[in-house]
Amino acid sequence: MHRYLAQRLLxxxxxxxxxxxxxxxxxxxxxxxxxxxxxxxxxxxxxxxxFRHALGLDRPLPVQYGTFVWRLLHGDLGxxxxxxxxxxxxxxxxxxxxxxxxxxAMAVAVALGVALGTLAALHHRRFVDYGSMVVALAGISxxxxxxxxxxxxxxxxxxxxxxxxxxxxxxxxxLPGVTLGAEAASIIARLTRSSLLEILHQEYIRTARAKGxxxxxxxxxxxxxxxxxxxxxxAGLQFAGLLGGAVIIETVFGWPGVGRLAIDAIFNRDLxxxxxxxxxxxVIFVVVNLMVDLLYGLLDPRIRYS
Amino acid sequence: MAFSTPGSATVDAPAGxxxxxxxxxxxxxxGLRRLARHRAALAGAxxxxxxxxxxxxxxxxxAHDPTEAHLDFALRPPTGAFLLGTDSYGRDILSRxxxxxxxxxxxxxxxxxxxxxxxxxxxxxxxxxxxxVDHIVMRTVDVWLAFPGLLLAIGIVAVLGPGxxxxxxxxxxxxxxGVARLVRGSVLSIREESxxxxxxxxxxxxxxxxxxxxxxxxxxxxxxxxxxRLGAAILTGVGLSFLGLGVQPPxxxxxxxVAEGRAYLQRAWWVSTIxxxxxxxxxxxxxxxxxxxxxxLDPRLH
Numbered sequence: 001m002h003r004y005l006a007q008r009l010l011x012x013x014x015x016x017x018x019x020x021x022x023x024x025x026x027x028x029x030x031x032x033x034x035x036x037x038x039x040x041x042x043x044x045x046x047x048x049x050x051f052r053h054a055l056g057l058d059r060p061l062p063v064q065y066g067t068f069v070w071r072l073l074h075g076d077l078g079x080x081x082x083x084x085x086x087x088x089x090x091x092x093x094x095x096x097x098x099x100x101x102x103x104x105a106m107a108v109a110v111a112l113g114v115a116l117g118t119l120a121a122l123h124h125r126r127f128v129d130y131g132s133m134v135v136a137l138a139g140i141s142x143x144x145x146x147x148x149x150x151x152x153x154x155x156x157x158x159x160x161x162x163x164x165x166x167x168x169x170x171x172x173x174x175l176p177g178v179t180l181g182a183e184a185a186s187i188i189a190r191l192t193r194s195s196l197l198e199i200l201h202q203e204y205i206r207t208a209r210a211k212g213x214x215x216x217x218x219x220x221x222x223x224x225x226x227x228x229x230x231x232x233x234x235a236g237l238q239f240a241g242l243l244g245g246a247v248i249i250e251t252v253f254g255w256p257g258v259g260r261l262a263i264d265a266i267f268n269r270d271l272x273x274x275x276x277x278x279x280x281x282x283v284i285f286v287v288v289n290l291m292v293d294l295l296y297g298l299l300d301p302r303i304r305y306s
Numbered sequence: 307m308a309f310s311t312p313g314s315a316t317v318d319a320p321a322g323x324x325x326x327x328x329x330x331x332x333x334x335x336x337g338l339r340r341l342a343r344h345r346a347a348l349a350g351a352x353x354x355x356x357x358x359x360x361x362x363x364x365x366x367x368x369a370h371d372p373t374e375a376h377l378d379f380a381l382r383p384p385t386g387a388f389l390l391g392t393d394s395y396g397r398d399i400l401s402r403x404x405x406x407x408x409x410x411x412x413x414x415x416x417x418x419x420x421x422x423x424x425x426x427x428x429x430x431x432x433x434x435x436x437x438x439v440d441h442i443v444m445r446t447v448d449v450w451l452a453f454p455g456l457l458l459a460i461g462i463v464a465v466l467g468p469g470x471x472x473x474x475x476x477x478x479x480x481x482x483x484g485v486a487r488l489v490r491g492s493v494l495s496i497r498e499e500s501x502x503x504x505x506x507x508x509x510x511x512x513x514x515x516x517x518x519x520x521x522x523x524x525x526x527x528x529x530x531x532x533x534x535r536l537g538a539a540i541l542t543g544v545g546l547s548f549l550g551l552g553v554q555p556p557x558x559x560x561x562x563x564v565a566e567g568r569a570y571l572q573r574a575w576w577v578s579t580i581x582x583x584x585x586x587x588x589x590x591x592x593x594x595x596x597x598x599x600x601x602x603l604d605p606r607l608h
Binding site: 014015016018019022026029030031137138140141142143144145146147149150152153157240241243244245247248251262263265266267271274277278281282285286 | 445446448449452453454455456457460461463464465466467537541544545548549550551561564565568571572575578579581582583585586589590592593594597
């Protein structure tokens with residue numbers, strides 16, 4: 001296990017290196033002179049030249065990249081062009097909101113997904129099964145921003161149960177959380193169903209039933225233990241996907257997370273901020289995937305790491 | 307290739323791994339027949355057909371100019387003259403939907419085609435040659451996959467700027483690693499098959515073997531993946547346009563239409579919700595079709 005952990009951590013190095021190179025290059029891939037892009041086309045040619053020198057943009061690319069990584073390792077993501085504040089500080093202020101939203105969405109996704117998938121598996125090839133799977137397919141086909149607007153229309157404007165926007169009260173997270181979790185719930189439902197179906201046909205389940213265990217007991221005590229392991233791994237992958245989806249959801253619900261920060265940054269042509277958000281999201285994504293992999297091994301003793 | 311079409315059905319190669327030629331075609335024929343019996347897939351195909359027809363025949367079907375404003379008729383609910391109502395400029399929503407389908411569906415199709423054209427060769431090269439080539443391609447794919455899908459597309463749009471072409475490019479590029487990985491896996495599993503060896507033995511060049519033996523055999527799972535990705539690509543495209551990063555108004559793009567109607571959600575629900583419903587239905591159609599194709603063409607993925 002320790003060797004495996006070391007190996008996996010080692011594998012992260014080239015990935016993170018590649019990520020940092022790509023994010024670094026973003027500013028140089030924008031058509032035009034980077035200094036001019038960063039100054040948003042304002043300033044005289046002398047000002048641009050001075051700016052270029054101050055940021056080190058007149059030095060060779062490898063040197064610039066070296067400086068970039070050196071600063072990254074010290075937690076310095078540069079300064080926002082728009083606000084002038086450190087990018088790292090702005091992201092740190094917004095990240096808790098996005099993580100809270102993603103956690104809420106994940107809870108919705110797992111609860112709904114496992115329930116729907118189990119329901120379908122228990123009624124295999126009957127109406128409930130087909131119905132659940134159509135619902136799950138609909139969940140994957142939903143444009144999240146539209147679903148969010150429909151929920152706002154129903155629960156905020158007509159029923160007046162929940163706030164439509166902002167993050168002021170505890171109830172504010174419900175609508176964005178449900179909207180963001182809908183797609184992941186559908187994917188989890190489909191996987192739970194197929195995973196349970198596979199296991200329900202196995203000998204030890206029949207044995208449990210033969211020994212007089214009821215249907216509910218069989219499912220919850222015996223089948224779930226094994227069936228939910230692949231579900232866990234997909235849930236982990238989905239969590240990372242939620243970080244991407246949050247960009248849209250945060251816009252719909254005016255949620256003050258990093259997704260909204262990224263979109264505002266794009267409109268302000270605030271490239272250091274965009275770079276920062278993309279980098280942080282990628283690092284979280286990679287780390288979460290690693291943790292899911294490791295957890296997978298802890299939960300399933302059949303998997304041996306070598 | 308004389309060796310790839312023995313014409314006898316006695317060789318018990320598993321479905322989907324048959325060499326190119328007649329039997330490979332019959333594999334598709336079997337798939338098509340299975341598809342024709344798949345009710346959900348047929349429903350999906352019907353939905354997709356309706357939307358495609360609507361987009362193709364938009365100039366004939368639309369009662370109004372999609373960009374022409376009738377300010378006197380702003381925010382009219384669905385009625386006789388405007389079947390699905392009008393937006394804040396008094397533009398006919400149905401006409402905009404019909405023309406908008408051309409943009410929103412095209413974005414999905416072109417983006418997926420781009421992922422296909424870049425991902426398939428990359429995957430074949432990596433799987434076929436292995437070693438250093440494989441290593442370089444797969445490490446690149448790992449880096450690519452480290453960016454959560456939508457964020458990668460957003461990052462690319464941030465660099466290139468908004469607009470129709472850049473959105474297609476961004477979604478297409480973001481989809482490449484998934485295709486490359488799937489293709490590489492399939493190539494690895496067929497690389498040692500005897501018909502590849504035979505192809506080599508009779509002096510076929512690498513390029514020839516990849517084109518005539520490897521490519522046809524890795525296609526079925528790729529086709530399934532692409533159909534399933536089509537819905538996701540359309541969703542990403544309309545999502546970017548909703549955010550204002552994609553197709554710009556006044557073009558009648560579905561995502562942009564939803565965004566434009568947001569301000570009038572309480573007063574005129576139809577402006578936002580009807581284009582959204584069109585997105586939902588069309589993507590559902592593609593997903594139903596994709597699920598059916600998967601069942602029919604590639605039972606291994608089920």
